[in-house]
Structures are given as structure tokens and as C-alpha cells.
Amino acid sequence: MPKINNTFFLVFCFLILACSKDDTESYVNQPTPLPLNIPPLFEQLIINPVIPIDNPQTVEGVALGKKLFFDPILSVNNTVSCASCHSPEAAFSDNARFSTGVNGLTGNRNSMPLFNLAWNYDEKFFWDGRSFSLEHQAIQPVQNPKEMGSNWQDVITRLRNHPEYPALFSAAFGDNPINRRLVTKAIAQFERTLISANSKFDKYLLGQATLTPQEENGLQVFMDEDRGDCFHCHGNPNNPLWTNNNFHNNGLDATFTDLGLGAVTGDPADNGKFKSPSLRNLAYTAPFMHDGRFTTLDEVINHYSEGLQNSPTIDPLMKKVAQGGVQLSEQDKADLKAFLLTLSDPSFLTNPDYTN
Numbered sequence: 001m002p003k004i005n006n007t008f009f010l011v012f013c014f015l016i017l018a019c020s021k022d023d024t025e026s027y028v029n030q031p032t033p034l035p036l037n038i039p040p041l042f043e044q045l046i047i048n049p050v051i052p053i054d055n056p057q058t059v060e061g062v063a064l065g066k067k068l069f070f071d072p073i074l075s076v077n078n079t080v081s082c083a084s085c086h087s088p089e090a091a092f093s094d095n096a097r098f099s100t101g102v103n104g105l106t107g108n109r110n111s112m113p114l115f116n117l118a119w120n121y122d123e124k125f126f127w128d129g130r131s132f133s134l135e136h137q138a139i140q141p142v143q144n145p146k147e148m149g150s151n152w153q154d155v156i157t158r159l160r161n162h163p164e165y166p167a168l169f170s171a172a173f174g175d176n177p178i179n180r181r182l183v184t185k186a187i188a189q190f191e192r193t194l195i196s197a198n199s200k201f202d203k204y205l206l207g208q209a210t211l212t213p214q215e216e217n218g219l220q221v222f223m224d225e226d227r228g229d230c231f232h233c234h235g236n237p238n239n240p241l242w243t244n245n246n247f248h249n250n251g252l253d254a255t256f257t258d259l260g261l262g263a264v265t266g267d268p269a270d271n272g273k274f275k276s277p278s279l280r281n282l283a284y285t286a287p288f289m290h291d292g293r294f295t296t297l298d299e300v301i302n303h304y305s306e307g308l309q310n311s312p313t314i315d316p317l318m319k320k321v322a323q324g325g326v327q328l329s330e331q332d333k334a335d336l337k338a339f340l341l342t343l344s345d346p347s348f349l350t351n352p353d354y355t356n
Helices: 002-029 040-045 059-070 139-143 152-160 165-173 180-192 200-205 213-223 261-265 297-306 330-341 346-350
Strands: none
Touching: 059 165, 059 180, 139 152, 152 165, 152 180, 165 180, 213 330, 297 330
16 A cells, blocks of 8 residues: 555656646747737728737737837947837837938938738838838848848847847747847737727727817818829728828829839839828828928828829829829818828827837
8 A cells, every 4th residue: 555655646746747847838938829909990890910820929029029129239339229210209100301320320211100010911011012021021120221230140149148138038939049030020029019099080980089070071072082082092981091001103203213112123113102101190200201201291281282293103093193183272171181180099109018
């Protein structure tokens, strides 16, 4: 009997140790799932977000991505972070026409706002669509000499020698060595959580707010092909993204110093085409257009009303280019602006999940 009891005891201890070991490994190698907080309108009106199978959202991955997003450690001289050009206070854009990178250098395009990126179904990013997927998009700013001016080998060395990052990477991705792929995966996870869906117009669609008569007429101007004719590129109330995420030549120039999509595809028919940005948060994201040429929303409306420039690749949707634009009345301009401002979401700027 004593022999049987001893054997049973040893087996029992072995099982406890085995279970303890398994629990430890599952914590390291299986981070906590963190489904996106999908807004009600998005659930009702559009399909599921794009989340790569090899980069699921996790608590640990998002926390790591957020830390990396706000940390200047990715830049060559520890002076520029992702947030330097994508500020939460500006709906993750930059209110300067051109962002300032390392050593005071600037580029030639305005910083695009970052929100609702998980619903960019064609997965083409940047004004010219040169990157496929959020993970790949995060590679370029680090090594761009006018942005972070670093190289990935040095960045990885700094992260591996950092007092905090090795443990954070281990919690998010297991015991794999820190590398560029894991850095960009973490940043992409954080960026997918940047969801803006709490504007006055969102509340109106949910029956929680009412529009003024001016805002209602502005919506009609927006949807009217004989007036604003805005909906082809920027969607309608059934598209809470307020963009089609496609590329258009919207009549900014007769000739091009920046080819946009054409420089990426090599097709002259794409020259002068740039991504249609979302109309959300226009109250915070000035200046406007790919080169930040318009400092106010009024200037943008005036462009489409009477400032269109013809060119060989102008979008067929710019149907009234011969007249210079859609020729809105001053009242319709004011009403359209009032409606567009209802798409701004002040809570997005102060959400503690998104701030540093």
C-alpha cells in the first residue's frame, strides 16, 4: 500500500509541474485576443474589417504597437516618432502642410489622417497607393531620409538592447527574435484600433441627434449630381467610411509635378491620380489635398465649384470641368460645409486608448 501511494503521489506531482509549464508557455506564445470594437453603424452597413490571418489583434500586440507608434526610437536620432506626423490632436494627421522629419527635412505631401484603416478593402496605402497592407506601409517611414532617416538593422539592434522592448515583444509574439516584421505587425495592430465613428452624423443615423435645416440641405447638395455631386468618390450615408478608397485626378492641376499613382504603376493614364481621403474629421485635419495646398474647407469647396483644371487624365466624374466646376451658389457652399462638419468626431481626439 505505501508503494502504491508513493507512486500515485509522484504521478500527481508530475502532472502539476507539467500543467504549470504548459500554462507558462501559453502565456508567452498565445497572447490575449482583442477583437476590434466595431461600431454599430459599421456592423450594419459594411462588411468585416481586413485583419491578416498571420497578425490577429491581441492585447499585447496593440499595447506594443502603441508604444512603438509614440516612441522616437525608430528614428535615426531619436527625435521623430510616428505620432510626430500623425498627431492624435489632428485626427492622426499633421496640421503643417508638410511634416518635418529628422534634421528639419520636409517632404512634398501632406500627412494622411489615420482612422478606420481596417476597412480599406483594396489594402493600398499612401496617397499614391504604393504599399499593400498596413504592415508593409509601416516599413517605409523608418527608412525614408526625410522622415525617420534610419535603417532597420540599427532599429532592431536598439530594440533588442532596450530594457523594456524584449519582454514586450515576447509577450506579443512569443520567443521569436525581434525583427522588422514583428515591429510592423505591432504598429499595424495599433493602427487598426484607430476607429472614428462618433460624429454628429453618426448619431443622426442612429436616431440620437437631429440635423439643422442647413445641414440637411448640405447633405442634399452633397448627394445631388447637379449641385455638389460629391458622393461618387466619397460615398453616402450607407458608407460610413466616407471614401471609396480609390484613386482619382480631381482637377487640381493641368500639368503634374507629382505623378501620384502614375509614378507607382508606370501607366500614364494614372498620372495625377491620388487616393480619395475620408471626409471624416475635416474640422481637425487641415490643410487639405495630397500637397496640403488648401488651408480651409472653404477653399476645397471653391475648388470643386469653380476651380477645376482640365488635363488628359482628369476623372470622368469631374463632369463640369469645362465650366470650371459645379458652380454652387454661396448658400449651397455654406450648407455643404455645415453638413461636412457633422462628420467630425471630437471624441476620437481624446480617446485614451489612442493617446500617449
